[in-house]
Amino acid sequence: MSTHAATAVPNSQKTPLLQSRLGSFLAVVPLSIWVVNHLWDNLAAFYGGAAWQTAVTEYKHPYAQAFTFILVMVPLLIHTVWGLLRLRPQSFRPNNLAYPYYGNLKYIVQRAAGLGVLGFLGAHIWLAFLQPRLVYGQGEPFAAIAYEMHWHAPTIIVYSLGVLGTAYHLANGLQGFAMYWGLVASERSMRRFEPLSIGVFLVLLGMGWGALFALYKAGGTEEVIQERARIMQARGVTTDH
Template identity: 35%
Template structure:
């Protein structure tokens, strides 16, 4: 018997969030981090990514298609839930709620970010250190990017926790608790990476 659409969609949604999207987020943040070594290092790293072979295939299958599915199905999931943190203020219920809020925040941020960088590049602009300096010289944009990056990193780290439960890796309460610590350390570590890169442009 074939698994239901619910089951396949949910599992696919969980998987895509980690592979490839989570890995892509880490890779993206790592390239950004070159900015801490100065404009030249960043431009070289960005140029290396740009000049990868079969770049469009990578972009479509590693980034855009998984992102579209994860985002659209994620919004459907988020608006299906009836949040109740005011009555059930437990940590995991808060994380459940924040996962849905951050998901929507990330969707808005990523849409804008893709428009501002990748689509501008498609229309002839050059994505480089100077482009980010220009964008982030606007304080409102800087705040928007800080919220966006922190939201993304949280959504990934906490989503990783859910991934481990949803696929049946962490079954015991103890292993789930340990994963809470591990994923929150990942959240803090990636936040440092993201923030240091952002502030390297100002």
Template identity: 30%
Template sequence: MSASIQHPHFLLRRLHSLLGLVPVGAFLVFHLWENSQSRFGATHYNQEVVGALQGLNYLLLLEVFVIALPLLFHAGYGLLIIRTGRAEPLRYGYVRNGLYWLQRVSGVALILFLLLHVGLTRIAGLFDPAISADLFGYMQQALAQPPVFALYLVGVLLAVFHLANGLATAAIVWGLTSSAEAQRRFGWVCAGLGLLLAALGVHGLLGFLIAPTAGGVA
């Protein structure tokens, strides 16, 4: 009897892992790069970045089927894993178990953060065209408030950690790093990628605050 029949969740776990990287993880990397363009100012960001995306054919279908549905499955099944899994970082203090626990904590926090972020930007923009017309100014005004900036900073860092650690875990799950040494080496690669993406994300947040509102390079 195959492993997928013996264990009903076998294929779902693989799908959960895969969707966490593609397209969800890939979209996160793109979104961090997209927001890093804030450093070029309002005109560039609103017209060349946001405007270009809004002009894509079948944008709503892409958002629903390439981003929203994979994200909902990854988040929903992730909550099921948390409910049925077991992580005891205080009882078992080794690093991998601690990362297992942090992965799940960050996942729950990210669900709450994404609900807030999507609600304040994409959903709000559907009801108020002024937000979509000047998303740079909208984000600049929001991030100028220290509590909001702190919330977004934590959200970005949690998202980057979740992706980088998830990539290391996926390599183990898919049998790409079978030995402890391979896992350690690839873990450092993922940590380096996480630091790079974190820097990109923080740069993007700061760009909304320091870039000129009328275009130009900060």
């Protein structure tokens, strides 16, 4: 962000460096690795339902599922609290109208994307992970999610926006991580880092939207439609949405 765009905040109100480093570290190391792995696993949808089911919903060890959930949720909760604290009035002071710079625009979009991703992840974790296991005793069936992607417009729209927000929030967050950990310090080094962030954003977006396309395409096949009907019948659901 340009030095002209910065708003002076008393030292007592600034986020301590240790908290900033911890918040950025938890976002980049465990969460980013999990996001990349999760998007990669979902690309198995191009190879059919069985391949997707194995890659996304099955675990090799009985405790692996619980361990993965804790490994993701604990850093996510810490990062979420850290991010929400930074949105307090004494910490969050956007000045885009007075200083309409590129850095300021990224700053406000990063915060907006974070809130959107928070809502998206909450719904996704419940609907695609917790509800199938807690309510129906199994992982999310491929036919169920593929059908929703193809025939329920709000689902594909929300997932497309959710992937877009996640890709941007993660890729742009790499610059914050680099600053907090001293990897980049000058405005020149920040400009050099920019292409890397853009590249990460495009790769993540391509992976996520590619997986959604594969699910959407599969959802229109007769095999998925019939399998989804059997799933709904077994669950005792007689109407859609």
